[in-house]
Amino acid sequence: MSTLVFVRHGQASLFSDDYDQLSETGEQQAQELGRYFARKQVGFEELYVGPRKRHRDTVALANRYCGSLPASKEMREFDEHHVDQLVSDHLRELSRLFPYLTSLRDNFHNAHTTMDRQRAFARLFESVSILWVNDACPLFGIESWAEFKQRVSTGIDRILSRSGSRRRVMVATSVGTIVAALHRALRCPDEVALGLGWRVWNCSLTAFEFTEDRFTLDRFNIMSHLDDPKLWTYR
DSSP, X not given: XXXXXXXXXXXXXXXXXXXXXXXXXXXXXXXXXXXXXXXXXXXXXXXXXXXXXXXXXXXXXXXXXXXXXXXXXXXXXXXXXXXXXXXXXXXXXHHHHSTXXXXXXXXHHHOOSHHHHHXXXXXXXXXXXXXXXXXXXXXXXXXXXXXXHHHHHHHHHHHHTSSOSSOEEEEEEOHHHHHHHHHHHHOOOHHHHHHHHTTOOTTOEEEEEEETTEEEEEEEEEOTTOOSGGGOOOO
């Protein structure tokens, strides 16, 4: 069988003007990933990245420290979903439809410390994501959960359909894509897959074994390359 490893990007810059920029911690995570690949002589024949800067930069920094990654190919199928747009652009409308979101929104806006803001945002984002996954809220023109799953699955199909055995493939992407891949492999309820996503660490590895017609979870949320707990982040 062949192996497909999804790498979640390093920590991005939450609450900054440019979220798509790796934070200093995210850069360190990517560097440690590269050192791990070099130390363990981990190699890949194929490398795909989502279309975001944080995806590309995670790979570039890792490769700076291992020098063994193949040239990357961008696949837009592995872009993140757009639930963030529901939170950033349509929260007022959603709060009118779902009043319980109002207190979550206020808790986030009134939080002062970075940790409190992160916790409040996580609760708010999770609540909106559950509405999205259950097809329970207006989409305001953004991609639905079903459409997102299909997009990611199409990307996976493209990789699985290529000829060759014992291939080692790496994909650098975001947590939503990994959730969709888990859903496909485990055939679990939507909210179970979503719940697994809340536990996916930045710059962690999730590996699947595959043939042309088989796609199976092998290892989940690997963190062997990040020894320092200060580098363990979800956002």
